[in-house]
Amino acid sequence: xxxxxxxxxxxxxxxxxxxxxxxxxxxxxxxxxxxxxxxxxxxxxxxxxxxxxxxxxxxxxxxxxxxxxxxxxxxxxxxxxxx
Amino acid sequence: xxxxxxxxxxxxxxxxxxxxxxxxxxxxxxxxxxxxxxxxxxxxxxxxxxxxxxxxxxxxxxxxxxxxxxxxxxxxxxxxxxxxxxxxxxxxxxxxxxxxxxxxxxxxxxxxxxxxxxxxxxxxxxxxxxxxxxxxxxxxxxxxxxxxxxxxxxxxxxxxxxxxxxxxxxxxxxxxxxxxxxxxxxxxxxxxxxxxxxxxxxxxxxxxxxxxxxxxxxxxxxxxxxxxxxxxxxxxxxxxxxxxxxxxxxxxxxxxxxxxxxxxxxxxxxxxxxxxxxxxxxxxxxxxxxxxxxxxxxxxxxxxxxxxxxxxxxxxxxxxxxxxxxxxxxxxxxxxxxxxxxxxxxxxxxxxxxxxxxxxxxxxxxxxxxxxxxxxxxxxxxxxxxxxxxxxxxxxxxxxxxxxxxxxxxxxxxxxxxxxxxxxxxxxxxxxxxxxxxxxxxxxx
Numbered sequence: 001x002x003x004x005x006x007x008x009x010x011x012x013x014x015x016x017x018x019x020x021x022x023x024x025x026x027x028x029x030x031x032x033x034x035x036x037x038x039x040x041x042x043x044x045x046x047x048x049x050x051x052x053x054x055x056x057x058x059x060x061x062x063x064x065x066x067x068x069x070x071x072x073x074x075x076x077x078x079x080x081x082x083x
Numbered sequence: 084x085x086x087x088x089x090x091x092x093x094x095x096x097x098x099x100x101x102x103x104x105x106x107x108x109x110x111x112x113x114x115x116x117x118x119x120x121x122x123x124x125x126x127x128x129x130x131x132x133x134x135x136x137x138x139x140x141x142x143x144x145x146x147x148x149x150x151x152x153x154x155x156x157x158x159x160x161x162x163x164x165x166x167x168x169x170x171x172x173x174x175x176x177x178x179x180x181x182x183x184x185x186x187x188x189x190x191x192x193x194x195x196x197x198x199x200x201x202x203x204x205x206x207x208x209x210x211x212x213x214x215x216x217x218x219x220x221x222x223x224x225x226x227x228x229x230x231x232x233x234x235x236x237x238x239x240x241x242x243x244x245x246x247x248x249x250x251x252x253x254x255x256x257x258x259x260x261x262x263x264x265x266x267x268x269x270x271x272x273x274x275x276x277x278x279x280x281x282x283x284x285x286x287x288x289x290x291x292x293x294x295x296x297x298x299x300x301x302x303x304x305x306x307x308x309x310x311x312x313x314x315x316x317x318x319x320x321x322x323x324x325x326x327x328x329x330x331x332x333x334x335x336x337x338x339x340x341x342x343x344x345x346x347x348x349x350x351x352x353x354x355x356x357x358x359x360x361x362x363x364x365x366x367x368x369x370x371x372x373x374x375x376x377x378x379x380x381x382x383x384x385x386x387x388x389x390x391x392x393x394x395x396x397x398x399x400x401x402x403x404x405x406x407x408x409x410x411x412x413x414x415x416x417x418x419x420x421x422x423x424x425x426x427x428x429x430x431x432x433x434x435x436x437x438x439x440x441x442x443x444x445x446x447x448x449x450x451x452x453x454x455x456x457x458x459x460x461x462x463x464x465x466x467x468x469x470x471x472x473x474x475x476x477x478x479x480x481x482x483x484x485x486x487x488x489x490x491x492x493x494x495x496x497x498x499x500x501x502x503x504x505x506x507x508x509x510x511x512x513x514x515x516x517x518x519x520x521x522x523x524x525x526x527x528x
Contacts, residue, residue: 017220019115024219032204039447045204047444047483049211050120051113051156052192052339054478054516055444063175065478065516069214072115 007077016073023049023056023068026079034058034068035081057082084109085399086169086180088157088342089188091119092385093377095139096392097186097399102148104400109180110143111152111171117143119190120210121385123217135385152180158515160345166372167346177521184372186395187343187360188388191336191378196231196315196432197450197487198332199440200301205329209239212331222246224329228306230298231333232256232426234384237281239331244288251325252285252292255311256426264421270414296322299435301330309435316431334428337486337509338379344510346370352502353381354423358509364409365398366391374399383419390415433494442491443484445477453488457495464504465489480511 003018009026016025023034023046033043034056047055049069056068059080085101087094090112098108122136143151155171166183193208200206205224209231212223222243229240230253244250261268268274285292293308297315300307306327310319340350340358349361349369359381366374376391390412394404438451452472462468465475465488474488475481485508489500
């Protein structure tokens with residue numbers, strides 16, 4: 001895990017290690033809240049961590065409902081909290 | 084060619100044994116690397132005897148008869164002649180693969196129970212914490228309460244503590260329950276060094292362990308621990324508070340039966356009323372040319388999955404199953420039964436809930452809304468309650484909540500959940516959501 005990857009989350013720049021998932025890289029940066037829920041606007045983070053629960057869905061490079069726990073970060077990736 | 088769905092212990096053992104008989108095998112898996120949920124190896128953190136995986140992963144990478152398709156989410160499957168076609172998504176593109184014979188090793192995921200505060204950031208499954216650590220090199224938090232029931236809490240807690248987190252284990256059941264299963268213990272002497280491995284790690288890493296307790300509430304960074312009975316009802320509420328930024332909570336596992344369900348493989352309920360596949364002595368499913376191995380035929384851990392996978396691989400190539408392998412599977416199955424006896428999940432958790440506690444995380448449906456759908460709208464089962472409340476209709480298709488919704492409805496109507504409701508709640512028409520655009524492009528292409 002030597003290669004450093006830089007990506008964006010809600011407009012801010014973050015770095016992570018190559019091979020890390022979006023959720024893992026954000027949690028490592030202290031960003032636990034990945035999105036707010038539709039009705040209660042409650043903060044949500046990673047829950048099952050293996051692609052089952054869809055709690056961690058974010059918009060990645062314009063594509064909505066992507067599971068942050070499964071998708072690996074890549075350079076200049078644009079991650080946004082889905083609503 | 085044989086397709087193996089899943090690259091965990093069962094899938095790797097199936098691929099290895101089928102390839103050893105000269106058969107071409109394609110292993111298709113949703114993860115970027117082989118090993119499944121249990122064997123993850125981005126970092127050096129390892130569980131007991133996880134070095135066993137090295138030989139299997141080497142086979143996956145180097146055996147010319149084995150092809151490994153990674154990052155592929157199989158979302159549907161259909162019959163094609165006397166074989167099957169699997170439709171999968173890889174990096175957003177729809178693709179397909181077909182073969183006469185399929186071995187399904189789709190594994191399992193953590194079973195979770197709701198409690199006040201379980202939707203806040205910081206609460207996750209032990210599998211989630213494990214995947215962050217072993218798959219991505221990230222320690223989930225600084226102070227972590229690992230709670231729930233079952234032996235999987237041990238490798239998760241010790242790995243987290245080894246990586247520098249303060250860890251406490253809150254196990255709901257008493258270890259004395261193992262006295263109910265003397266034969267299983269006698270026939271699995273290899274489990275004693277494994278237990279000693281974790282026991283000494285717990286002492287060395289100064290992990291505090293409590294039995295007969297559960298985290299029944301979490302808010303503002305504080306986990307409230309209550310004493311619970313073996314059916315999980317509360318014996319004494321809020322006996323202790325633990326400051327923690329992460330609560331990793333899991334109650335055993337639920338097999339992922341979706342794909343085999345789509346292909347019409349017969350299912351049944353185990354003693355925990357968990358939906359599992361019915362297989363014969365050679366791991367054959369009820370549908371022709373399908374074998375199923377590992378957690379999807381009943382939760383039993385990696386040792387059982389390896390034996391079942393090896394048997395499935397041999398059977399699919401028409402080879403003889405050695406008696407030693409059958410004996411190994413028998414002893415591991417006995418141990419799996421003992422695990423169920425030792426770590427039951429009763430319905431008493433409903434006492435932990437408040438009216439506003441969310442039961443369905445996707446659609447944000449509260450305990451009170453489900454109760455009202457029964458008491459005021461006349462719902463008599465989870466299916467009807469779901470139509471009123473949308474519980475279980477979100478993106479996860481009820482994988483997380485459907486079983487709990489059934490139990491809440493049953494707790495209100497005072498009628499036991501029927502076998503058909505349990506089976507229906509575990510099955511879904513597609514294995515993963517797919518956008519209509521991708522689906523349309525796929526068909527046009």
